[in-house]
Amino acid sequence: MNLANKITIARILLIPIFILLFPIYPDWLIYKSDVIQHxxxxxxxxxxxxxxxASVTDKLDGHIARKYNQITNLGKLLDPLADKLLISAALIxxxxxxxxxxxxxxxxIAREIIITGIRIVASSQKIALQADQYGKIKMVFQVVAISAVLLNNGPFSFITIxxxxxxxxxIALILTIYSGYNYIKNNYHTLKLDS
Known part of the structure; x- marks a missing residue:
């Protein structure tokens, strides 16, 4: 397994750590453990x-895969899956x-499921569908927006109310919907949906 794929798998393994660190524990458990209280x-x-x-590693594994020619079918499968799992876990x-x-x-999440479905159909037909620029931009906005919401408008709350x-x-929501629409519009004609 190459370095790019190892980084992608590490990103997937960070998701349960993210979930465990999220303060969602019931009161009865919080008061039984100093760690849970913390x-x-x-x-x-x-x-x-x-x-x-985890989000930053998305750029890192992609950069390594392209620079060192480590693009594999496993990477093509795991990379978008890792992104969708991370974003979905955060949203839920x-x-x-x-x-x-x-x-x-x-x-x-619905947009991500629909696009994943299209990619699965394309893959079964041995058609490679490339992510467009809108998909990459929406991912950046999703990460920044989710981080800011998690931090209760931080760090922006230091400079403005x-x-x-x-x-x-x-903005991330609008870009997500638009990038999904654009992806379907640009790739629909390449899929053999009637066969």
Whole structure:
């Protein structure tokens, strides 16, 4: 297994750590453990740091794969899967903590499922569909928006009372929907959906 794929797998393994650090523990458990009490107080910061670290590795594994010609079928499968698992986990936990509306999480996750379905169909037909620039831009906005919401509008709250985190979240939502539409529009004709 090459280095790029190892980094991708490491990103997937960071997801359960992100979930464990997220302060979602019941009260009865919090008061039974000093560790859980600490996570309840500061876990959101640790979880956000892990989320950002995992997100940054997305750029790293892609860069290594291209630079050292380590692009593999396994990497093509795991890389987008890791992204979708990370973003979906964050959105579900945020809905659970009432940090975002459930319909926002549903719209973003639904888009990812639809695009994954299209990629599976394309793969079964031995058609390679490339991610476009809008998909990469929406990923950046998703990561920045989720991080800002997790940090309660931080670090923007140090300079303004304006809800920058919410604005970024809605921009990420719009880009997510548009990039999904654009992906379907550009690739629909290449798929043999009637066969």
């Amino acid at each position: 996570i309840d107080s500061y876990g959101i910061y640790y979880a956000t740091a892990v989320f950002i670290l 936990l945020m809905v659970n903590q009432q940090l975002i509306y459930s319909w926002i999480a549903f719209a973003i 304006f809800p920058v985190d919410q604005i970024l979240l809605y």
